[in-house]
Amino acid sequence: MKPKYFAIPYVVWMAIFVVAPIIFVIVFAFTTPDGYPTLQNFAAMGRFTNIFIRSFWLAFVATAICILIGYPIAYILSREGPRLQKLMLMLIILPMWMNFLLRTYAWMSILENTGLLNRFLSFVGLPTLNIINTPTAVVIGMVYNFLPFMILPIYSVIVKIDQSLYEAAQDLGANNVTVFRKVVFPVSLPGVLSGVMMVFVPAVSTFVITQLLGGGMVMMLGDLIEMHFLGTAYNPQLGSAIALVMMFVVIIFMYLVNRFGGEEKVVTA
Amino acid sequence: MKKKILSAVLLCTILLALLAGCADSSGEPEDTIFVHNWGYFIDRDVLRIFEEEYGIRVNYQEFVNNETLYSALNLGGMRADVIIPSDYMIARMIDEDMLYELNFDNIPNYALIDPRFRGLDFDPDNRFSVAYKVGTVGLIYNSAMIPYEITSWSALFDERFAGQILMFDNPRDAFAIALKYLGYDINTTNEDEIYRAFELLVEQRGILQAYVMDQIFDKLESGEAWIGPYYAPDFLTMHGNNPDLRFVRPVEGTNFFVDAMVIPRGAENRTAAEKFINFMSRTDIALMNMSWSYYASANYEAAAIFAAELSPMEREVVFVGDEDYAKTEVFLHLPPHILELYDRLWVQLRG
Numbered sequence: 001m002k003p004k005y006f007a008i009p010y011v012v013w014m015a016i017f018v019v020a021p022i023i024f025v026i027v028f029a030f031t032t033p034d035g036y037p038t039l040q041n042f043a044a045m046g047r048f049t050n051i052f053i054r055s056f057w058l059a060f061v062a063t064a065i066c067i068l069i070g071y072p073i074a075y076i077l078s079r080e081g082p083r084l085q086k087l088m089l090m091l092i093i094l095p096m097w098m099n100f101l102l103r104t105y106a107w108m109s110i111l112e113n114t115g116l117l118n119r120f121l122s123f124v125g126l127p128t129l130n131i132i133n134t135p136t137a138v139v140i141g142m143v144y145n146f147l148p149f150m151i152l153p154i155y156s157v158i159v160k161i162d163q164s165l166y167e168a169a170q171d172l173g174a175n176n177v178t179v180f181r182k183v184v185f186p187v188s189l190p191g192v193l194s195g196v197m198m199v200f201v202p203a204v205s206t207f208v209i210t211q212l213l214g215g216g217m218v219m220m221l222g223d224l225i226e227m228h229f230l231g232t233a234y235n236p237q238l239g240s241a242i243a244l245v246m247m248f249v250v251i252i253f254m255y256l257v258n259r260f261g262g263e264e265k266v267v268t269a
Numbered sequence: 270m271k272k273k274i275l276s277a278v279l280l281c282t283i284l285l286a287l288l289a290g291c292a293d294s295s296g297e298p299e300d301t302i303f304v305h306n307w308g309y310f311i312d313r314d315v316l317r318i319f320e321e322e323y324g325i326r327v328n329y330q331e332f333v334n335n336e337t338l339y340s341a342l343n344l345g346g347m348r349a350d351v352i353i354p355s356d357y358m359i360a361r362m363i364d365e366d367m368l369y370e371l372n373f374d375n376i377p378n379y380a381l382i383d384p385r386f387r388g389l390d391f392d393p394d395n396r397f398s399v400a401y402k403v404g405t406v407g408l409i410y411n412s413a414m415i416p417y418e419i420t421s422w423s424a425l426f427d428e429r430f431a432g433q434i435l436m437f438d439n440p441r442d443a444f445a446i447a448l449k450y451l452g453y454d455i456n457t458t459n460e461d462e463i464y465r466a467f468e469l470l471v472e473q474r475g476i477l478q479a480y481v482m483d484q485i486f487d488k489l490e491s492g493e494a495w496i497g498p499y500y501a502p503d504f505l506t507m508h509g510n511n512p513d514l515r516f517v518r519p520v521e522g523t524n525f526f527v528d529a530m531v532i533p534r535g536a537e538n539r540t541a542a543e544k545f546i547n548f549m550s551r552t553d554i555a556l557m558n559m560s561w562s563y564y565a566s567a568n569y570e571a572a573a574i575f576a577a578e579l580s581p582m583e584r585e586v587v588f589v590g591d592e593d594y595a596k597t598e599v600f601l602h603l604p605p606h607i608l609e610l611y612d613r614l615w616v617q618l619r620g
Contacts, residue, residue, distance in 0.1 A: 132479075212484065215478060230336060233616075234340060
């Protein structure tokens with residue numbers, strides 16, 4: 001048997017669970033509830049402008065914070081001894097073994113006005129913070145949940161950088177900062193780009209986090225789409241149209257990121 | 270060449286998947302019925318008793334809300350013999366010809382259903398449905414934080430409680446409260462009245478802590494929030510965890526909800542489905558389900574027995590007295606343009 005035939009189960013899987021649903025979404029987006037072709041669903045898009053802007057803005061902020069926190073962690077991690085590396089990787093992955101909802105619920109009881117954080121603050125005599133039910137809480141929830149998806153791709157690229165590259169740069173007179181700027185960072189860029197993709201895309205369409213940590217006061221695209229499929233505003237046609245427009249904007253965004261992100265091809269998961 | 274094979278496989282699978290959406294599931298034994306109910310509202314032992322007594326297997330599934338059930342039925346590919354949606358959804362299904370009429374000769378226990386819960390507005394001639402559980406929405410507040418008696422929906426719009434108020438995270442329940450407070454019908458199709466309710470909700474947003482559904486349990490129990498509306502029987506769960514909580518049915522009146530058993534078109538086993546509906550209406554079975562969920566049964570015998578076991582406070586929450594009942598309204602299916610208005614205003618309020 002030729003090795004390529006081993007791909008058949010995967011192709012079948014993709015066809016059923018990726019391609020077919022996208023076809024459904026496209027068909028729904030361009031039809032009325034009675035099944036006639038229409039562009040009506042897209043005409044209604046204007047009133048969702050606020051939600052679109054907020055979703056992309058919050059996803060952008062969350063992704064930026066993930067890079068700022070995730071990159072140094074990935075870099076430091078890759079410079080450590082193998083035993084410590086294994087342990088720390090384990091600690092990064094460990095929370096992902098727990099249910100996503102449960103972890104987000106835990107953040108709710110940390111951030112609430114009467115929650116752990118504020119009880120601690122008032123215990124040590126500091127003023128309490130009003131974080132829950134604000135966009136800040138939603139961003140915290142997203143950063144917490146998606147951070148491993150930023151660290152892991154960056155780490156896996158940096159850890160594979162040949163040690164002799166560092167030595168060569170140093171031999172040519174580069175100090176540590178220059179080595180990082182001219183060697184490590186450019187080589188690690190594909191890792192950052194796949195990290196961006198793996199954080200930004202789920203962040204844009206987040207919905208449970210906004211309900212638990214945003215208290216329903218910070219509506220995002222995920223909520224809007226869910227509302228039209230499973231909520232009282234049952235309208236899968238409009239929901240599909242929103243999802244399609246969102247996918248379109250995300251694809252454009254990703255294209256731009258890749259264009260400006262350097263020559264290297266992005267390694268997607 | 271290989272690429273062509275792969276694309277062919279891809280194409281065939283997609284076609285099959287699309288076709289599968291249209292085909293119906295068959296091959297189940299004839300003595301099985303498919304029941305879809307809300308999560309939580311049944312004592313599972315009841316199903317085993319039914320299976321033993323009638324020799325009919327029950328394939329029991331739960332849905333999250335009326336709309337999910339509706340969309341699953343509409344998309345097809347789901348087998349259902351008995352479903353238990355709520356009032357306004359039943360009205361919609363009757364409107365859209367999605368239900369079979371019941372043969373009440375097969376449902377003698379219908380005689381045990383409280384006459385107050387027969388022929389309600391969502392099924393005026395009572396041809397399609399048998400009421401299963403009933404209850405109201407009410408106001409729940411923390412008496413440690415709010416040291417005086419609350420009697421009106423006005424508390425949800427009171428600036429003294431700014432930052433401590435919770436509200437329903439679904440348009441129909443949220444608008445119903447605003448409409449009731451303003452003295453309008455909760456099923457109004459007068460757009461001016463709906464707009465006035467909307468303005469009230471916009472104003473309320475400024476003093477609101479959060480829009481919630483299930484999270485209300487945690488937030489009221491822990492004292493994170495002081496006041497919020499919810500379904501009455503759930504108050505008993507909250508009260509068990511925080512005895513400071515109080516329940517009230519506001520003087521303006523409130524929503525009365527009914528979940529009823531119906532048989533959707535396409536049901537393959539109508540006789541067995543009617544047997545199941547009859548069985549669920551039986552007093553001992555209704556009593557089992559009621560003790561499990563604390564939601565009042567529509568069977569008056571069972572309700573009377575259960576009421577006698579409750580404390581006066583619990584009785585007040587689970588059952589509605591005649592005076593309060595007179596002030597309640599049941600949700601009806603609204604015309605499409607009003608539903609669309611609701612959706613638009615809700616997104617505007619929340620977005």
